[in-house]
Amino acid sequence: MPHLFDRYTIRGVTLRNRIVVSPMCEYSSEDGFANDWHFVHLGSRAVGGAGLVLTEAAAVTPNGRISPQDLGVWSEKHFEPLARLNHFMAGQGAVPGIQLAHAGRKASTHRAFPGEPTGEVKPENGGWQVVAPSAIPFSKAYPQPKELTLAEIADLRAAFVIAAARSYEAGFRVIELHAAHGYLFHEFLSPLSNRRTDQYGGSFENRIRILTETAAEVRAKLPDGAVLFVRLSATDWVPGGWDAEQTVELARKLKTCGVDLIDVSTAGNVEKAEIPVGPGYQTPFAEKVRREAGIATSAVGLITDPAQADHILRTGQADLVMLARELLRDPYWPLHAAQALGHATTWPAQYLRAAPKGSTAHAAL
Numbered sequence: 001m002p003h004l005f006d007r008y009t010i011r012g013v014t015l016r017n018r019i020v021v022s023p024m025c026e027y028s029s030e031d032g033f034a035n036d037w038h039f040v041h042l043g044s045r046a047v048g049g050a051g052l053v054l055t056e057a058a059a060v061t062p063n064g065r066i067s068p069q070d071l072g073v074w075s076e077k078h079f080e081p082l083a084r085l086n087h088f089m090a091g092q093g094a095v096p097g098i099q100l101a102h103a104g105r106k107a108s109t110h111r112a113f114p115g116e117p118t119g120e121v122k123p124e125n126g127g128w129q130v131v132a133p134s135a136i137p138f139s140k141a142y143p144q145p146k147e148l149t150l151a152e153i154a155d156l157r158a159a160f161v162i163a164a165a166r167s168y169e170a171g172f173r174v175i176e177l178h179a180a181h182g183y184l185f186h187e188f189l190s191p192l193s194n195r196r197t198d199q200y201g202g203s204f205e206n207r208i209r210i211l212t213e214t215a216a217e218v219r220a221k222l223p224d225g226a227v228l229f230v231r232l233s234a235t236d237w238v239p240g241g242w243d244a245e246q247t248v249e250l251a252r253k254l255k256t257c258g259v260d261l262i263d264v265s266t267a268g269n270v271e272k273a274e275i276p277v278g279p280g281y282q283t284p285f286a287e288k289v290r291r292e293a294g295i296a297t298s299a300v301g302l303i304t305d306p307a308q309a310d311h312i313l314r315t316g317q318a319d320l321v322m323l324a325r326e327l328l329r330d331p332y333w334p335l336h337a338a339q340a341l342g343h344a345t346t347w348p349a350q351y352l353r354a355a356p357k358g359s360t361a362h363a364a365l
């Protein structure tokens with residue numbers, strides 16, 4: 001079985017190891033634009049040795065932003081700073097990836113910075129009317145959504161397709177559709193947030209339709225060498241909600257739409273769910289999807305220790321591991337993990353004098 005520092009090739013794109021920077025909102029944009037913060041933040045993690053660096057959720061329309069400070073990609077202009085960043089990251093040997101998103105009923109909220117206000121940003125304070133499959137708010141503190149019309153659903157699908165095509169042109173080689181954490185696609189998937197009576201609601205086939213259509217349309221627009229991930233919440237963690245069995249069935253369908261890997265997370269669509277949080281708590285879902293749907297998966301959620309990450313791969317529970325908070329604590333986690341596991345890995349040429357003896361420099365992609 002592969003280990004953490006084995007290469008991973010998917011659709012001709014080769015990651016230098018199995019370590020992925022999980023998408024993390026930085027709430028640091030103005031009008032959706034990437035800036036110096038994104039360059040330093042994501043660039044550091046490429047220098048730090050991750051195989052794949054995914055951006056935070058990038059909104060495909062302005063009303064798809066979680067907060068007014070979210071990254072956005074609804075115009076060609078938004079890709080200019082991202083293309084520069086991608087050039088830098090590829091030069092450090094890291095594959096650039098982007099997470100495309102629409103926050104649905106969880107849009108127009110305050111950025112999640114501890115100590116700052118939470119909940120809805122009202123239109124008079126720079127917020128906006130939010131949209132969702134059904135007119136059901138996430139919670140009392142969240143905005144009241146308007147139910148999407150069929151024409152608006154078609155426009156949204158088109159927005160994802162345009163953003164995906166532009167992403168590839170800007171140098172992203174992995175495109176991830178964010179269908180987890182209670183945002184727009186997840187809201188359609190879960191019967192708790194989708195009460196529609198048309199072809200996008202009701203039966204399982206109808207609830208998954210917007211996502212399978214979008215994935216197939218994105219795939220059709222991308223070159224063969226572009227890798228397509230979908231992030232799913234494998235369960236709502238409440239009875240009667242979205243669950244692991246439906247996730248497996250959906251993963252099978254997404255595979256036929258040309259999706260290459262399911263990034264398996266959980267939760268986010270229900271305000272008060274009891275979640276058994278602990279080391280690697282979501283990994284069993286990644287394993288289940290991988291085995292039962294026969295598609296590559298990534299595991300995420302409280303993966304912090306090199307041996308733990310390595311074990312997930314060696315036991316075939318997932319093909320890649322994603323780390324979020326641990327990579328905030330230590331952007332050089334991959335370099336340190338290689339030392340801990342006794343693997344040779346490359347270092348930035350500029351830092352070789354501090355690297356273990358015999359290390360070589362990162363090779364550009």
Ligand SMILES: Cc1cc2nc3c(=O)[nH]c(=O)nc-3n(C[C@H](O)[C@H](O)[C@H](O)COP(=O)(O)O)c2cc1C
Nearest residue numbers: 022023024025056057300301302303323324325326
């Ligand atoms: C600051 C922060 C921002 C996040 N933003 C996103 C995001 O934009 N998209 C997403 O899918 N998940 C987001 N997440 C979730 C992470 O990608 C990850 O799934 C979660 O933190 C669990 O992994 P961890 O235990 O390694 O932190 C975010 C997490 C953090 C800590």
